[in-house]
Amino acid sequence: MRVAIIGQGYVGLTISAFASQTHEVIGFDNSEKIVAQLNAGLSHIEGVSSEVLKSAIKNGMYRATTSGEDIADVEIVVIAVPTPLNKDREPDLSYIESACSTIALNIKKPILIINESTSFPGTIRNFIKPLIEKLSSTKIEHEYAISPERVDPGRMDWDQKNTPRLYAGLTPTATKRTYDFYSSFCDNLVEVSSPEVAEAAKLFENTFRQVNIALVNEFAQISNALGISVHETLEAANTKPYGFMKFNPSAGVGGHCIPVDPSYLAYAAAKKGAPATFIKRANEVNLEMPKYIVSRVKADNGGSLKGKKVQVVGVAYKPNVADVRETPAELVIDELVSEDAIVSWHDPLVKGWRNQQSTALGGSEIAIVVTLHDVSDRVAVVSSAPYVFDTTGKLSGVKGL
Numbered sequence: 180m181r182v183a184i185i186g187q188g189y190v191g192l193t194i195s196a197f198a199s200q201t202h203e204v205i206g207f208d209n210s211e212k213i214v215a216q217l218n219a220g221l222s223h224i225e226g227v228s229s230e231v232l233k234s235a236i237k238n239g240m241y242r243a244t245t246s247g248e249d250i251a252d253v254e255i256v257v258i259a260v261p262t263p264l265n266k267d268r269e270p271d272l273s274y275i276e277s278a279c280s281t282i283a284l285n286i287k288k289p290i291l292i293i294n295e296s297t298s299f300p301g302t303i304r305n306f307i308k309p310l311i312e313k314l315s316s317t318k319i320e321h322e323y324a325i326s327p328e329r330v331d332p333g334r335m336d337w338d339q340k341n342t343p344r345l346y347a348g349l350t351p352t353a354t355k356r357t358y359d360f361y362s363s364f365c366d367n368l369v370e371v372s373s374p375e376v377a378e379a380a381k382l383f384e385n386t387f388r389q390v391n392i393a394l395v396n397e398f399a400q401i402s403n404a405l406g407i408s409v410h411e412t413l414e415a416a417n418t419k420p421y422g423f424m425k426f427n428p429s430a431g432v433g434g435h436c437i438p439v440d441p442s443y444l445a446y447a448a449a450k451k452g453a454p455a456t457f458i459k460r461a462n463e464v465n466l467e468m469p470k471y472i473v474s475r476v477k478a479d480n481g482g483s484l485k486g487k488k489v490q491v492v493g494v495a496y497k498p499n500v501a502d503v504r505e506t507p508a509e510l511v512i513d514e515l516v517s518e519d520a521i522v523s524w525h526d527p528l529v530k531g532w533r534n535q536q537s538t539a540l541g542g543s544e545i546a547i548v549v550t551l552h553d554v555s556d557r558v559a560v561v562s563s564a565p566y567v568f569d570t571t572g573k574l575s576g577v578k579g580l
């Protein structure tokens with residue numbers, strides 16, 4: 180099949196890499212820079228190797244483009260564009276709107292349109308379909324389906340092939356065609372009864388993580404107040420063979436999904452007048468963690484950080500990726516700056532961020548470890564400053580959560 184994938188970021192390029200093993204894939208992205216890099220065989224996404232990309236290009240199975248005309252004769256379009264929050268922390272569907280416009284302006288025959296971007300229940304039925312129909316110059320009966328993406332960037336054990344994938348179409352034909360497409364590279368497809376169930380399941384998966392991370396972050400604060408080790412307590416609780424799942428305390432949540440997706444669910448709930456109190460409180464607890472961490476560091480260092488040199492170690496939002504989107508390290512740094520500390524940061528994977536370069540490890544009075552990658556030298560991190568505060572629970576012999 181000829182397939183266009185709109186958006187060549189974490190999700191779109193990952194799907195492109197798998198789909199191009201059996202289908203002819205056109206990776207559409209509106210960033211000239213990304214498209215030029217991709218056509219040169221250079222992947223910008225962890226988990227997609229440049230070798231795989233080069234081989235797909237060489238075999239004529241992949242090419243990237245910024246030109247809408249290049250998607251005119253495809254049979255399937257997959258939408259994989261960002262779905263962030265706006266300044267009021269409400270869903271921002273402007274990227275989806277733009278993708279719909281690209282489809283409507285360029286596709287003149289009926290195709291299958293699948294949304295992989297995360298959004299609230301009803302997005303494919305009540306937003307994408309009517310919008311494409313409105314923007315199309317002639318009446319075309321496309322098929323529509325949803326298959327939310329579950330990629331975990333940087334993860335090697337669960338990928339597109341073995342991670343179960345939910346899917347549902349607006350019609351039985353759309354459902355069947357969606358199965359046919361994904362089953363060519365995914366071994367485990369799970370059909371659900373409606374697109375709304377698939378859309379809601381995706382949001383609930385990430386809400387489950389957000390709420391449990393907030394719960395364990397609150398428990399870290401309780402444990403410290405009680406004078407017990409949160410990590411030892413969690414290990415103890417985790418010996419129960421059923422009914423318990425261990426989450427680890429941290430500086431908060433980051434990335435494109437966990438800080439964002441629950442607010443899509445809360446938005447959908449509010450529209451129907453249903454409460455979403457856990458989501459609101461979990462957001463608050465996670466966003467308060469940087470302040471709590473800095474208050475602990477401050478208390479351990481004579482009650483003031485004014486003029487003290489502090490290095491934040493690890494600014495990516497999670498281990499083993501260079502992704503800094505919504506990273507809690509940003510809030511930790513802002514909090515330190517508001518305490519008049521002299522702040523630098525070090526991350527072996529993130530070269531540049533906030534118009535600054537990663538500094539060499541060490542040379543400060545205080546180090547706050549936010550993210551520890553596998554490549555990070557633990558011994559060097561522990562000895563990088565006279566006082567080290569570890570938020571990851573991976574270092575021993577230092578202060579921390």
Ligand SMILES: NC(=O)c1ccc[n+]([C@@H]2O[C@H](COP(=O)([O-])OP(=O)(O)OC[C@H]3O[C@@H](n4cnc5c(N)ncnc54)[C@H](O)[C@@H]3O)[C@@H](O)[C@H]2O)c1
Nearest residue numbers: 186187188189190208209210259260262277278296297328
């Ligand atoms: N990153 C993840 O781990 C992950 C996991 C599951 C689901 N998702 C969801 O998948 C969607 C995409 O996320 P992502 O992480 O791949 O985003 P991303 O920022 O990595 O990539 C998005 C790409 O889309 C391009 N783009 C933006 N608007 C466009 C448009 N109108 N036309 C063409 N290209 C456009 C951007 O240039 C960028 O390359 C979001 O809804 C996200 O919530 C992400």
